Amino acid sequence: MENHPHEGPAVNRRSMLAMVALGAAATAGATSLAGCSSEAGTGGAGANVDALSDLLPKYQPIDLVKADIPASPPAAPGFVTYPRNLVDAVTEKPGKSGQTVKVTTLNWGPTPPGVGQNAYVDAINSELGVPFDFSVQDGNTYADKLAAILGARDITDVTVVPSWNTNIPRFPDAVKTLFEDLTDYLRGDKALAYPMLASFPSNAWKYSFWNKRLHAVPFVSDGPFAWALFYRKDLLGSTPLPKTAAELLAFGKAVNNPGKNIWAFCDIFPMVQMIFKVPGSEGGWRRNADGTVQNKIELPEFEKAVEFTAKLYAEGLVHPDVASTKGADAKQLFASGKIMVMQDGLGVWQGMYRDQLKVTPGFNMQPMPLFAHDGSTPIMHGTDQPIFYTFIKKGLGAERTEEILRALNWAAAPFGTKEYELRQYGVEGKHFTRSSDGTPVTNDLYVKEYANQFSFMSGRNPAIVGGPDTPNYVEDRTRWDGNAVQYMEPNPWASYKVEQPTNLAKLTTPTLDKITDIIRGRRPLTDLKGIVEEWKANGGNEGRDFYAGLLKS
């Protein structure tokens, strides 16, 4: 065997060795070649969208139903009674080609059955005259998926992007390359061809500019508030609600009962920051009275919030599952009564309330009224930015683009229309039954098939609508919203379309990791100063100059 000619593998090995040598040279060269190489990344960009007002669609309001509980925007008005006579708002079939429109959208919940097996989607498709085929992605991991879809340029006809995913580096490049410029379809009076879209407030449209052109249809925010602290009113009864940070800690200790498998909280760090009045604009920036700009992590308020949250962990008030794995589901722990207080967006309220009432009679979740750590005037993080943007693929041609816009127009019909009812509740008799006061009450088929497919694809003027399956929801929600809206923190960068500098974006995870270490008790609080210094040196100062520069321009 040793003497047998056996060239092939030997040659392979030699060339492999050569490759390794090259690789080693390349790695060694990395330092010596420093002179002729430069660093990657962008310095960030921000465009003032106020200057583009002559490109905005013409605003033409639709008033079909008078709100029972009016609200000051961006809070949404409430409707307690369901209108008896629904308006048929879109009489002409939007679709003509019959060619399938593929849509990438997102939802927080199980994946629904697809087109052809989903009576809800099929009913709307036949109404539209053009089939919409949805690929519904998990909302929790959508950002990662989106990065891959965009990077590969592998996009569907329609793509829904949440606003919190649009400040990633190079997103404006992606928009320019991949998505249709809608300016000439929607500018000024042209928008009147799509009356439902024209009824969106100009404030929502102005966020849809990228590279100074109108690129997306906004989903008008119906919940401008970042977070709320929900508590189980049915289980806690008359326990007095906290009005200061110290009372929150005492409240947590009072309801915590590990022996009975009950814990007080999930991770509520973002809410704690709000309680300690840490700024939240653009991820935590603040403009001081003297015009200087500061990030939250440099502020004493933030240090106090970290200290307080670390105390919650140290006292064992946070559910161990939440502390042990990212896979833990705070919603489930809260619904099953294993945690008493949950931080979540207000969007979770109605759905969980409706679902849990069926399993747990008397289930009652309520958001705590806002309070500040010292009992002073609280603040609320949030934005009136659209929640989602809907993009249309570039190069589909004018006819197809208009067809899709007509379908989006259909899906944007407001409360009080037949289209709204079909989109929101499905088909009568199949997905819902009508209660004595006319309100639709949805069933299990609805829960299985409805995943906000058409609802997230196109916004509408917000409305808070209840029903017998969620008693008192409208009243409770509008009361909380009406209180919270007065505390919303103004955002100095509200009229800017911001693309973060790469160095700042890169800094987010490492810095958060270190702060998490402090919160979980793996590092002392005194380390925070050093963490802030590192943050400043590695891109924080660059970020500050960037955000300050935007306001000066």
Added chain:
Amino acid sequence: MATQELGGVGVAGESRPAHPALTTPQPAAGRPAPRRRRLRDRLRRDRTLLLMTAPAALLLLVFHYIPTLGNVIAFQDYNPFAGDNPFESFLYSEWIGFGNFQALFRDPLFWGALWNTLAITAFQLVFFFPLPIAMAIMLNSLLSGRVRGFIQAVVYLPHFFSWVLVVTFFVQMLGGSGLLATELRSAGFTPPEIMTNPDTFILLVTSETIWKDVGWGTIVFLAALSTIDTNLYEAAASDGANRWRRMWHITLPGLRPVIVLLLILRLGDALSVGFEQFLLQRDAVGSQAAEVLDTYIYWNGVVTAQYGFGAAAGLFKGAVGLLLILVANRFAHRLGEQGVFSKS
């Protein structure tokens, strides 16, 4: 003998060594044919074998070699949206030489992630790698086929669970509100922190890996054990060798080529220790304990859309892996083993 069979590349029933398509036929005595002629003859002679290899080679080409060219972005400030199509984005992205590597090697977090990765590999090489061998020998010594099949089914199963499930299972058992903690608490003890202790994290991830994959790892060793000639055992037994002697002188030498092969492959994979397992438990123990190379690349390359930087880190990982394989293979040859590819 066992060596050749377990190399797995020889065609059954032929005495020719591995890679029949690549071997040179002996030229006819006294009449050296021109080289081109020889190649054509060889192609004709081996056309069936070549045809059979073609689909696999094509698959490699399309899904491995062509995508490998994409590594060029490691030397670019890669912008996936430059130009009109993905190909043009390679052409139009700015060349920055070794800028990405420079940024990579300057980042202390990268070295931290590399250190964690190597520590976990080394630890698992000692505390995980031998376990499937021991288990395979144990299973092999079971006489009842039914009992053996049952045990095999039970220990193979966790391999098919996703990491989310495995981690959740550990949380439910050993976490702060899990079975163990609840029992301890009701008995009046303070439960230990198993899932959230960064100091013992390496033990935790290794236990999880053992639970998930030890059964799966036995498969190759069981296959190798089945090729050991039973006559050897009988002969040794009649010579008076006890159970331990037989294992030491027959079983382990029979397994040696496979052990060495898998060890080399594992070394080549030294910089990959898994991804989801660490992502899921990252906040529980902190990034200082749980950041490995793959999660580092994910956070710094994918999440922030720094694809060039991510590719640079990936390329570094690949180069180190290749180097380790070659070193380990050469070492195996020194010890007289066949290794991953044979010595000329």
